Amino acid sequence: MNHTTQLPDHRAARVRNAAATAAPPPVRGSNRSRPASTQWAAWGFLAPVTLYLVLFYAYPLYRNIDLSLRNYTVRSFVQGNAPFTGLKNYRTIFDDPAFAPALLHTVVFTAVCLVFQYAIGLALAVFFNQHFRLSATLRALFLVPWLLPLIVSASTWSWMLNSESGVVNAALHVIGIGPVNWLTSPSWSLTSVIIANIWIGVPFNLVVLYSGLQSIPASLYEAAALDGANAWQRFWRITFPLLRPVSAITLLLGLVYTLKVFDIIWIMTKGGPADSSTTFATWSYRLGFGNLLPAFGPGAAVGNLLVVAALILGLIHVKAQRKQATS
Numbered sequence: 498m499n500h501t502t503q504l505p506d507h508r509a510a511r512v513r514n515a516a517a518t519a520a521p522p523p524v525r526g527s528n529r530s531r532p533a534s535t536q537w538a539a540w541g542f543l544a545p546v547t548l549y550l551v552l553f554y555a556y557p558l559y560r561n562i563d564l565s566l567r568n569y570t571v572r573s574f575v576q577g578n579a580p581f582t583g584l585k586n587y588r589t590i591f592d593d594p595a596f597a598p599a600l601l602h603t604v605v606f607t608a609v610c611l612v613f614q615y616a617i618g619l620a621l622a623v624f625f626n627q628h629f630r631l632s633a634t635l636r637a638l639f640l641v642p643w644l645l646p647l648i649v650s651a652s653t654w655s656w657m658l659n660s661e662s663g664v665v666n667a668a669l670h671v672i673g674i675g676p677v678n679w680l681t682s683p684s685w686s687l688t689s690v691i692i693a694n695i696w697i698g699v700p701f702n703l704v705v706l707y708s709g710l711q712s713i714p715a716s717l718y719e720a721a722a723l724d725g726a727n728a729w730q731r732f733w734r735i736t737f738p739l740l741r742p743v744s745a746i747t748l749l750l751g752l753v754y755t756l757k758v759f760d761i762i763w764i765m766t767k768g769g770p771a772d773s774s775t776t777f778a779t780w781s782y783r784l785g786f787g788n789l790l791p792a793f794g795p796g797a798a799v800g801n802l803l804v805v806a807a808l809i810l811g812l813i814h815v816k817a818q819r820k821q822a823t824s
Contacts, residue, residue, distance in 0.1 A: 558804070564797035574793060586794035590802075593795075595772055595780060603776040606691055607755045613695045614751055615744070618702025623736065625703075626710045636707070643700035651764035654693040655680065658765075683773035686766045690774050693761050698754070702747055709743030710736070742818070749814045753807050777803050 565586050573579035590596055625636050642650060657663050658679035666676040679689040713736065721731045759778040762768060768775035768783065775783075777799050785796030 561797045561800055561804075564793050565795075565801050567794060569793040571791065582794070586798040590795050590798050595775065598772055599775050599777055599780045599799075602687060602774060603756070603778075606687065606694070606758070606776055607752065609691050610694050610698060610755045611748060611751050614698040614702050615748060617695070617699045618747075619706050619740075619744075621699070621703045622706035622710055623732065625707060636703070639703055640700045642697050643704075647697070647760040648764060650697050651693065651761045654689070654696075654761075655765050658689050680766055681770055683771050686770060686774040690762045690765050693765060694755065694758055697761070698751060702751065705743060705747045705750075706740065709740050713739050741821075745814060745818060749811065752810055756803055756807055 566581060566583060567573075567579040568582045568585070569579040621639065625632050657665050660666060660676055660678045660681060663679070665679065669675070669677065677685060679685050717735050717739075718731055721735060726734065757778050758776070759782060762774055762776060762779050763782065766774045768779040781796045781799035781803070783796075784792045784799060
């Protein structure tokens with residue numbers, strides 16, 4: 498009788514021992530300090546990037562804005578005591594007769610380069626996506642213009658388009674066309690720098706768009722071919738829509754790059770003749786550094802217009818991407 502009454506007590510003791518063994522250890526002070534150490538580690542990794550952005554992006558942008566709001570001369574630029582003039586430098590460039598032609602040339606240069614760079618790059622990406630023999634070798638050769646320093650590319654095009662000894666005019670002479678003053682004629686100077694910039698920018702579009710094509714499943718093309726779709730229908734209904742996100746990034750980066758192109762234009766034509774190939778980038782440089790009496794304020798103001806244009810277009814791109822993602 499006593500054995501039967503004590504049996505439940507032994508079972509209860511076993512349950513209590515098992516619960517004590519399975520219970521988690523008490524929280525120690527070291528575990529409480531772990532989130533703080535993780536936070537310090539995060540700040541440690543973030544500090545170099547933040548310092549880099551402040552030193553090489555935020556501070557130069559601040560200095561450029563300060564330059565555009567003050568009347569800087571060479572002496573005041575060194576001593577740092579330039580008087581504040583507000584928006585006077587912006588009014589100066591807006592009233593300058595060179596503003597309207599520079600704005601038109603910037604828009605034409607940027608738009609034409611973007612359209613042809615993207616169209617040629619997309620055509621080459623689709624062509625190389627066929628994976629034929631020597632595809633990789635030819636694709637690597639197309640990267641040469643992108644890998645060359647801009648000064649080399651611009652100098653090469655200056656030699657090729659030379660009115661007297663250039664190979665382009667020599668080729669035109671063979672087919673019975675007279676020489677063209679590519680770099681010295683106001684009618685052709687902007688076209689010349691556009692051609693050179695298109696040649697330089699095509700490889701970038703080729704690489705990015707070709708990478709986007711690699712992410713499109715081949716099964717989609719096989720299914721479309723079984724349904725009777727031809728090559729153009731497969732491109733327009735499959736390739737082009739699925740490349741839209743990659744195309745948007747390509748065009749945005751190309752836009753930012755093309756807006757600030759300076760080296761090619763300055764080396765080939767220096768914005769001339771008669772300002773026929775002057776853009777905001779070359780005009781800003783000429784105002785700030787191209788004269789014996791530099792106009793730092795107006796030059797910085799023109800540069801800020803480029804920054805604002807790139808910022809607005811970038812925000813439009815981000816808003817369009819968000820709208821597309823939510824739709």
